Amino acid sequence: MRFKEDSIDSVDFILRKDEVLTVILGGGKGTRLLPLTEKRSKPAVSFGGKYRLIDIPISNSLNSGFEKIFVLTQFNSYSLNRHIHRTYSSNSINQKSFVEIIAAEQTVSSVNWFEGTADAVRKVLPYIREQKPKYVLILSGDQLYNMDLANFMQTHLSDPDTEISVASNGVSEEQIYGLGIVKTTEDGFIREFIEKPQDIHQVESCKQPNGSYLANMGIYIFNTKTLIEVLEDPGMTDFGKEILPKAIREKKVKSYVYEGYWEDIGTIRAFYEANLMLTDDVPKFNLYLEKTPFYTRPRSLPPTKINQAVVNKALISEGTILNRCEVHRSVIGVRQYIDQGTKIYDSVIMGLDNYGSFDRVHGKIPNGIGPDCEIRNAIVDKDCAIGTGVKLLNLHSYTEYEDEFVKIRDGIIVVPRHTTVPDGYSI
Template sequence: MAINNDVLSIILGGGQGTRLYPLTESRSKPAVPIAGKYRLVDIPISNCINSDIKRMYVLTQFNSASLNRHIKNTYHFSFFSSAFVDVLAAEQTMQSKSWFQGTADAVRQSMHHFLRHDFEYALILSGDQLYQMDYKLMLKEHIKHGAEISIATIPVNAKEATSFGILKADKENIITSFIEKPDAKLLPDWTSEVSEEMKNEGRNYLASMGIYIFNRQLLIDLMSNPDTNDFGKEIIPNAIHDHKTLSYQFEGYWTDIGNIDSFFEANLGLTDSIPKFNLYDREQRIYTRARMLPTSKVSGTTLDKAVIAEGCIIHAAKIETSVIGIRSRIGKETTVINTYMMGCDKYESLDEINKNKTSILMGIGERCFIKNCIIDKNCRIGDDVRINGGKHLEDKETDQYVIKEGIVVIKKNAVIPKGYVI
């Protein structure tokens, strides 16, 4: 069995993150706050640490300052170990003067950094997925089968299959063919061997999770071709015919946080009595920046399915099916339903309030009604504001907020005046 020093982890930060706009307006996708106190990038990094893989690169090219700051303030390892988490932003070199053109091109342009390290296997991960996985088990299967490439796959149903790259594997879990986002008519030819439990749920198709293991030399060879820019669309479909490629089936909770709708659902899902994503698992902890915040204080509020982070001051009338992030302030007689409030980066002192000459404080004011909403960091929502998101609202963008698929997203640092109605 390989030890952790045989593995180098490469976390792909993604492109501009337009589908998660406006949350990605001033930050890269991996830096987007999730679950009230974490960042998206904490998920793959925590999975690596829990799998005893402690050499990681995070590749990004857009708005990487806050991501850099988060990683620098969060992941500190012993001086006497080789462990690290480094951010690699797109850079001009003598060999390349262009931005990353895709997932494979990002790895290609950064290869000179990776090759400074000794490793036998490259673990390539996505920075915008929510799941808990022990990569050691995947690596063990990769070595046992003598694979050159392994792809983590998840069984999906026919409706979901048309949105994924679908792989076909034989009884030995060796991948024989691949199709990108197949038409529903083609699906009967693309079923694979799955467990009885998956069959009973109608999940007969193996979707690529965008999690790969490559043998070192093969990765070097594949990256030498400058005409291939993307793993899912080019590298994998071309490589499976010439290189032994293993399907590693994963049956736990996994969701791709690609757009506002899936991001919203994933966060509100944490309020379930038994959430599919378990933040309370002692074996698979999610790590993030250690903040010295006071406890949260709640006065006169009815709470139902509410997740509340540290350092909040809450006087609301009711909070239901909502995630309330760090340092949030919610005023009296306010109702918050189906909402993810990211919280604030700091507390406002009385001096700052006087200096800013604003009557609208950070957080949500009094007598507000907020429903189906994402409130980004450091927003100021005045008293008597009514935000009632839902499918009845058309998509729209203003300087202060965006409406996407009925979800109202209040932009970072936005000020919503008193009495405003959305």
């Protein structure tokens, strides 16, 4: 593999395709993102109006020239598998490239499902070996970032002694408790790794001169030989908790500091804020960069129709109909219908999989959001039917609450998928 300058365009694409295999971890149960993950995995959750979270790592890999991709799936995988199949079929990208799903399976040698991040990769080693990669790039399926992974690879290759590279990102003291924190030497090699510290004193020696801490992003490059070696012990099931702490004692493990935006979508609050951030004038995570587009399923939908509506700082996806309503600092998904007199503020409306009827038939509430509603600080999942005069406001400032129509998590109102909210409902 040969690299010249820092630019993606200067990389030898032919050799890179042959020697690098990307493995994307399809996520665990995602319990902290319930109810959005009640019937789908985290990477399958809608994001930014028209995307799924899985589109982010796949697009990063494709944009960087790494076009041989395995996606490992297990929990609530139907929606994710279907999206990947519809979006990244061999007909839509170069025939020599692929995005393939490897679902958890029972075999003669193992009757157990994936039991952790490292165990998932261990169980698919036979398929990795078939591709004969020199390097394996491991990505998480539920994070937001726009990274030139070719530069990451170039850093990995800059020192021939490097066996493992770990992408890291500077985080504040408040963020360290749910992440793995690394301490590096002056030449960038990791000499200490603390997974999800319980006390600030555990990571005092890891503090950077600017006051931040370097957090493991869950993005790795392994020399394939090294990957096979570190996965030999079947009792070690997780990269962060077990594989990396041992590897830094026995292998040459280097840190690659990524200074751009990175968000681990772990909670309802994090998901909500990441979506609304997209409405900023210049968002930290920018969907409007021509050289690094984010791919998703192509849809043959009509243009958005805006009929005397007020729209301010909002993302409005294709096929949407806004009828004499107001939308402020919100993300509106595909096919969404919003009726007259309704006001939406600071909310994520995920859209509809099909239009259905916009007219009431025998009193039935149609898909979409009815007239004279007010929705604030909410997430409305896909295919919901919101009746007339519904008020989703969290008037009592609940942090946690639920009834048959809504669930409040982290102070955010969530309307679960396929929910019908009756006329006049208020919270």
